[in-house]
Amino acid sequence: MKFTSAKYLTSVVEESKILKDDMVELAFVGRSNVGKSSLINALVGQKNLAKTSSTPGLTKMINYFLINENFKIVDLPGYGYAKTGQKHIANWAGLMEKYLLNSPNLRTVFVLVDCRHKPSELDKMMLDFLNSYQIPYVVIATKVDKLAKSKIPQACTAISKELQIRRELIMPFSSENGFGKEKLLEYIESVVEG
Numbered sequence: 465m466k467f468t469s470a471k472y473l474t475s476v477v478e479e480s481k482i483l484k485d486d487m488v489e490l491a492f493v494g495r496s497n498v499g500k501s502s503l504i505n506a507l508v509g510q511k512n513l514a515k516t517s518s519t520p521g522l523t524k525m526i527n528y529f530l531i532n533e534n535f536k537i538v539d540l541p542g543y544g545y546a547k548t549g550q551k552h553i554a555n556w557a558g559l560m561e562k563y564l565l566n567s568p569n570l571r572t573v574f575v576l577v578d579c580r581h582k583p584s585e586l587d588k589m590m591l592d593f594l595n596s597y598q599i600p601y602v603v604i605a606t607k608v609d610k611l612a613k614s615k616i617p618q619a620c621t622a623i624s625k626e627l628q629i630r631r632e633l634i635m636p637f638s639s640e641n642g643f644g645k646e647k648l649l650e651y652i653e654s655v656v657e658g
């Protein structure tokens with residue numbers, strides 16, 4: 465699949481504004497700075513559709529994008545940024561939970577983890593949550609351009625062990641050099657059409 469058109473739709477911070485239309489939705493979650501917005505831009509082939517920043521915690525809203533006039537991708541706020549307090553975490557968790565449980569056309573959640581780091585407790589909580597509500601997900605190991613190519617498979621295996629999930633659920637990706645992009649686009653196609 466190619467993303468032939470991509471448009472920003474809207475940003476949402478309140479439960480009542482969560483979109484409920486008939487279009488398939490794919491969501492991207494993961495800790496702050498893991499590369500969610502960059503991945504969306506890389507898939508779309510536009511530099512600034514989703515706002516990226518080297519300052520963690522930039523995306524605080526649920527951002528919806530319309531792809532190929534056919535389905536939506538959703539850039540969710542990042543979690544686990546050290547400087548955000550308990551109140552922020554509670555707000556984040558509340559909005560996230562409402563989004564995940566009230567989005568009838570959400571087909572798959574892409575959980576991003578940095579290929580160089582051990583998944584965090586928050587990553588594990590996210591997977592527990594998705595498992596307990598039977599929301600389908602895959603894990604994307606981001607920023608693999610930072611590893612030697614030969615080390616990418618073992619980094620993915622380490623992540624799958626740490627998260628106690630099947631190795632096939634881990635997809636390596638780099639927004640910087642496009643590694644894994646074709647596979648991810650194929651996967652997205654199968655989800656959207658499936």
Ligand SMILES: Nc1nc2c(ncn2[C@@H]2O[C@H](COP(=O)(O)OP(=O)(O)OP(=O)(O)O)[C@@H](O)[C@H]2O)c(=O)[nH]1
Pocket residue numbers: 494495496497498499500501502503515516517518519520521522523524541542543606607608609610637638639640641
């Ligand atoms: N080397 C490399 N850097 C990346 C990659 N993806 C993202 N980055 C960098 O990581 C930083 C954070 O990227 P974002 O895409 O803004 O991360 P995010 O997950 O959307 O962050 P929040 O919106 O804060 O949750 C930026 O400085 C990006 O340039 C990648 O594949 N490789």
Ligand SMILES: [Mg+2]
Pocket residue numbers: 500501502515516522523539
């Ligand atoms: Mg972001």
